[in-house]
Amino acid sequence: MLKILSSALSDIVGGYVQRRVWITLATEDIFDQHRRTTLGPLWLLINYLAFAGTFIFVFNPGPVDPYYAIYVAVGLLVWTYINDNITQAANLFQREESFISGTTLPLSVYVMRLTLQNVIRAAYAVLGCAGILLLMGAAPAMVWLWSLVGILIVLFVSPAMIVVFAFLGVFFPDSQFIVSNLMRVAMFATPVFWVHGGEGGLRGALYNWNPFTYLLDAVRQPIVDGTVPVLALSACILVGVAFWVLAIVLLGSLRRQVALVL
Amino acid sequence: MVSIKANDLRLAYHVREKLTLRPRATRVSKHTGGTITGAGRHRFVTALDGVSFELEAGDRLGLVGANGAGKTTLLKVLYGIYEPTAGNLEIRGKVDALFNISIGFRQEATGRRNIMLRGLINGWTEDQIAGRTEEIIEFSELGDFIDMPFRSYSQGMAARLAFAIATTMEPEILLMDEWIGAGDAAFQVKAKQRMNELAEKAGIIVLASHSEELLKKTCNKRLELERGRVKSFG
Numbered sequence: 001m002l003k004i005l006s007s008a009l010s011d012i013v014g015g016y017v018q019r020r021v022w023i024t025l026a027t028e029d030i031f032d033q034h035r036r037t038t039l040g041p042l043w044l045l046i047n048y049l050a051f052a053g054t055f056i057f058v059f060n061p062g063p064v065d066p067y068y069a070i071y072v073a074v075g076l077l078v079w080t081y082i083n084d085n086i087t088q089a090a091n092l093f094q095r096e097e098s099f100i101s102g103t104t105l106p107l108s109v110y111v112m113r114l115t116l117q118n119v120i121r122a123a124y125a126v127l128g129c130a131g132i133l134l135l136m137g138a139a140p141a142m143v144w145l146w147s148l149v150g151i152l153i154v155l156f157v158s159p160a161m162i163v164v165f166a167f168l169g170v171f172f173p174d175s176q177f178i179v180s181n182l183m184r185v186a187m188f189a190t191p192v193f194w195v196h197g198g199e200g201g202l203r204g205a206l207y208n209w210n211p212f213t214y215l216l217d218a219v220r221q222p223i224v225d226g227t228v229p230v231l232a233l234s235a236c237i238l239v240g241v242a243f244w245v246l247a248i249v250l251l252g253s254l255r256r257q258v259a260l261v262l
Numbered sequence: 263m264v265s266i267k268a269n270d271l272r273l274a275y276h277v278r279e280k281l282t283l284r285p286r287a288t289r290v291s292k293h294t295g296g297t298i299t300g301a302g303r304h305r306f307v308t309a310l311d312g313v314s315f316e317l318e319a320g321d322r323l324g325l326v327g328a329n330g331a332g333k334t335t336l337l338k339v340l341y342g343i344y345e346p347t348a349g350n351l352e353i354r355g356k357v358d359a360l361f362n363i364s365i366g367f368r369q370e371a372t373g374r375r376n377i378m379l380r381g382l383i384n385g386w387t388e389d390q391i392a393g394r395t396e397e398i399i400e401f402s403e404l405g406d407f408i409d410m411p412f413r414s415y416s417q418g419m420a421a422r423l424a425f426a427i428a429t430t431m432e433p434e435i436l437l438m439d440e441w442i443g444a445g446d447a448a449f450q451v452k453a454k455q456r457m458n459e460l461a462e463k464a465g466i467i468v469l470a471s472h473s474e475e476l477l478k479k480t481c482n483k484r485l486e487l488e489r490g491r492v493k494s495f496g
Contacts, residue, residue: 102362
C-alpha cells in the first residue's frame with residue numbers, strides 16, 4: 001500500500017513541478033479551438049447563455065420567475081463543468097497517447113491540463129451566470145461566501161474524477177460511449193433545471209441518492225435559498241474523499257501500465 | 263561520468279484483455295514486439311529479455327533489428343517511459359529523446375512559440391529557452407518561417423526544428439528512433455556533425471535505424487536485437 005501511495009504521490013508532485021506545461025497547453029487549447037472564429041472564446045459565454053435561456057424560457061413559460069432563472073443559471077454552470085470533466089476524461093489518455101508514449105511527463109499533467117481547460121471554459125460561463133443574477137435582481141449576501149466553499153470543493157473533486165474516468169477509458173474502451181450516454185441521462189436525473197419540492201417517489205429518490213445533486217447544491221443553495229448547505233457540503237466532501245482514494249489507488253498501481261496498454 | 267549500464271533487462275507484461283463489448287475472436291491487442299506466450303486471458307508479451315550492454319561517454323550505439331525486435335521498446339525503457347520488470351538499469355546523465363517529430367508541437371502556433379512549448383515539455387526553464395531560441399532558429403535554418411504557423415512547415419522543416427531543439431541543450435544522453443532520415447541530404451550531414459560534437463563532449467547517443475549506411479557513418483557500437491533478445495553487441 002505504501003508503494004502505491006508513494007507512486008501516486010510522485011506522479012502528483014511531478015505534475016505540480018511541470019505546472020508550466022499544463023498551464024500553457026490548457027490555455028493554448030482554448031484559444032486554438034476558437035482561433036479562426038470572430039468572437040473567439042466568447043462563444044463559450046454565448047453557448048452558456050443560449051443553453052440557460054432555453055431552460056429559463058422554454059421549461060418555465062410565461063413571465064420569467066427570478067427564483068427559477070437564478071436556480072437554473074447556477075445549476076447549469078456547475079453541471080456543465082462537471083459534465084465536461086467526466087465526458088472528456090473517458091478518452092483522455094487515448095487523446096494524449098502520442099505524449100504518453102513519447103515523453104516521461106507524469107499522467108497528472110494531462111489530468112490538470114483537462115481540469116484547467118474546463119475551469120477556463122467555466123470562467124466564461126461565470127460571466128453569463130453573473131449577468132443573469134444581476135438581471136434577476138439577486139442581491140449578494142455574506143452567505144454567498146459558502147458558494148465559494150462549494151466551488152472550491154467541486155474544483156478539489158474534479159481532478160480525482162478525471163483520473164478515475166480516464167483509467168476506466170483505458171481499460172474499458174467502450175466506457176467513453178457508455179459514460180457519454182449516462183451523462184446525458186444524468187442531466188435529466190439531476191436537479192439542474194427541475195426543482196425538488198420535497199416530494200417522494202422517483203423524483204425524490206433521484207434527488208436524494210444522486211451525488212451530482214449535492215455538488216450542485218453546494219454552490220447553488222447559498223445563492224438561491226440564502227442558507228448554508230451543510231448536508232450538500234458534507235456529501236461533497238465524502239464524494240471527494242472517495243474519488244481521491246480511488247484515484248490514488250489507480251494512479252499508484254496502474255500508471256506505469258498505461259503506456260503499454262494504449 | 264556519463265554512462266549506461268543495462269544488466270539482464272527484461273520487460274514482460276500481461277496482455278490485459280480489455281473489457282470490451284466486441285466479440286472475443288476479433289479483439290486485437292497492440293503490443294510492442296518480442297514474443298507472446300500463453301493464450302486468451304493468460305497471454306504474456308516478453309518485449310525484452312536478458313538485454314545487457316554497457317555504454318560510456320563518447321559512445322554512439324546503433325540499434326538494429328527487424329520490425330518488432332524491440333528497438334523502440336529498449337529506447338523507451340532507457341528513457342523511462344517503460345519500467346523494466348527485471349534486471350538492473352543504471353543511467354548516469356541527463357537523457358533526452360526524439361521518438362516522434364510531432365510530439366509537443368502545436369499546429370496553429372508559430373515555430374518560435376513551439377520552441378517555448380517543446381522546451382517546457384523537456385523540462386527547461388524559461389530563461390534557458392529564451393537563451394537558446396536564436397541558436398535553435400539558426401541551426402534549423404527556418405529563417406522567416408520561424409514566425410509562421412507550424413502547420414505550414416514541410417516534414418523536413420519540422421524535423422530540422424525538432425532536432426535543433428533536442429540537441430541545442432546538449433543532452434548528455436540522446437535517444438533517437440529512425441526519424442533522422444526525414445530531413446534532406448544537407449540536413450543529414452549537419453545533423454551527423456552535431457551528433458559527433460555531442461558525442462565528443464562526453465555524451466552518449468543511441469540511434470535505432472534500419473539504415474546500415476547511416477549507422478556505419480554515425481555509430482561506433484552496434485547492438486542487434488532479435489525478438490527482444492540481444493543477438494550481437496560490439
